[in-house]
Amino acid sequence: MRPDGEVLLLTPGPTPIHPRALAAFHWPMRGHMDPDVFAYNDAIVRDLKTLYRADDDAFASLLSGTGSLGMETGLANLLEPGDRLLVAANGVFGERMVEMGRRLGADVHVVRAPLGQPLDAAEVVAATHALDPKVLAVVHGETSTGVMNPVPEIADGIRGSDVLFSVDAVTTVGMTTFEMAAWGIDYAYTGSQKCLSAPPGVAPVVYSARAMERIEAREVPVASWYADAVGMRAYWDPDGPRAYHHTVPVHLHWATGEAIRAALDEGFAVRAERVRRLDAAILATLAPYGFAAAVDAAWRLPTVLAVTLPDGVDDAEVRRAMRTEHAVAMTGGLGPTAGLIWRLGLMGENARVEHYRRFMRALADVLALPDLPERFDAAWRDAAPAREPERADAAPVEVAPPPGRTA
Template sequence: MIQRFYPPRRILMGPGPSDISPYVLQALSRPTIGHLDPLFIGMMDEVKTLLKYAFQTENEFTIPVSAPGSAGMEACFVNLLEPGDKVIVCRNGVFGERMRENAIRCGAQVVLVDDEWGQPVSVDKVQVAFEQNPDVKVLAFVHAETSTGALSDAQALAKVAKQFNALTIVDAVTSLGGVPLKVDEWGLDAVYSGSQKCLSCVPGLSPITFSPKAIERIQARTTPVQSWFLDQSLVLGYWNGGAKRSYHHTAPVNSLYALHESLLALHEEGLENAWQRHADMHQQLKVGLEALGFRFVVDEACRLPQLNSVYLPEGVDDGAVRASLLDNYNLEVGGGLGALAGKVWRIGLMGYSAKQENVALCLKALQQTLTQ
């Protein structure tokens, strides 16, 4: 007999979802209204405005895709690429590899630029790849690799792409709201993120923004976008239609209430303050983790403060210790992904999770568990 499900209150310090504030959960459960209700349409316009602030962009096309970050990634690839197009994909972790898979399924020709896991994308290698393939149409890279905790120099990479008149697709799933991300100043073209990382909203939405050049590229396509659901020329009529909004799909109304609330909180705190808070909490966590014998995967110069990838001290049993933290402290930290599975932990300090009480709890719980 199946019972009602009452989840425990966990402290979420993994790679996402991050902790969600009670105010966002409260917004989530407000009464559902119709997705074409004039009041809902007004709220959608506010979500767009707040997302533009978070992305630091004036791009008119800035919306949340009604599906998780993987769908946001796919939306960028299927709209910007046509069969036969050449694309440089930078691969320094799980999500670079996923970009490659997306590009191939679009029928694109992929030029790979590989860097070691834990390293940022090499700007020099990308420069060389463009020189050898000047007909490349798109450069795709991950700003903040969630599988390793490495931050790449999106501004420098976008500059190289511009030299060769290529567009950029940028994975900002883990960076948005946690470290500086300046879409317009850096000249990024198609950027996607997730709701459940540094925005501390419920999982299931993928904010994206397309530059005017990206929109031009979409409008100049000679083949239809292979996905109907993710065809942004159709979605435009819904999100940008104003009073004459056309029906595309039923928007996830309640999740959008939550996104509105979490973006409002970010706006009230101020982006710069949020970035600083993530940096400060990282410093505190770092000192404590190193004292416990953890060693960071990523060099300090390109380390994400919101995603701390650390090698386990010798003799620590990955699964057993994480299970113990969950069972005894309701504390979730993340395991390694792909090649790093079993070798590292990923300790998140994302959004609402990035606060002093969480750092303190995490360090004390680790100390008690590891010295048992």
């Protein structure tokens, strides 16, 4: 049965599909070994390195699966049975890495922080030096709680060590600062449906040259043939043999490639400003009614706004009404925060003011708060950056009159 009508996705992934990505689904079909596909894949490789700000000698590709495959693939390639894995965890996705590491037969150690709190960088660094793991795995933005972890600080603390640094960039890359090379990251991944606003189904991943050297030097083959980075590189590397590996989802490549290109065209500063302004406007609108940011501003993940609910708001009932009566999809809390918070997506195409205007109109109806849309409009205007701010280095300079004309 075909789903009827449009639903506005304000969830922390999947997000509304970018028009350029959607348009790519109407491109003509090609085989996975077609020269057009290889040419387009080459562009994706270049754009991914720009997106992640990775070194030129990094290996970038799309995996045929979601961000969770990106997570598992990294661990499967970087770890051999018995290798030590240190996971720094403060939410569902950190714990998922713990589980994956155990299933891969790694010697798993965990540094935890309470839910809703960021990882303690000093503690993670100290544990890394004490345990000397082969891999340190960290989630940059913990989607389950809306917390941004201090990846740059952790990177500083382990710089120069042999530890391979794996970072889950699922809710950050493409929308917030992410510096793969400068932070010394060896493996990073995201999902196409998050900050890039392509459909779910592929995981853009990047390995550092050091990571690939370590993978090539493995004693035991990667347990997952499908996820083997060396096999994938033979297909993806523009200078490689273009060897068949598996039948890649060509249209997902095109859609994700277009979404990446759209993000790069728009620019990170513009994307970050969209998020900042919406975050400020949403919180200012809802605060008088008892909603509040669930996460301290100092470590709030910009792309997932977690808000606590005031007394009297029935989480499940409101979200049901939003979905069934207004076609607005929202996400609640996970685990201990279930029923207590909403997680509003500010990733890619869901960070658009027109979407949150619709959200406010719907919420006004469901909660019988008719002032919400008007308040949001005012808050949105208040959150505007100073129009055309004059930078300190852009001081006005007088134009010298030509000879014979005095000013």
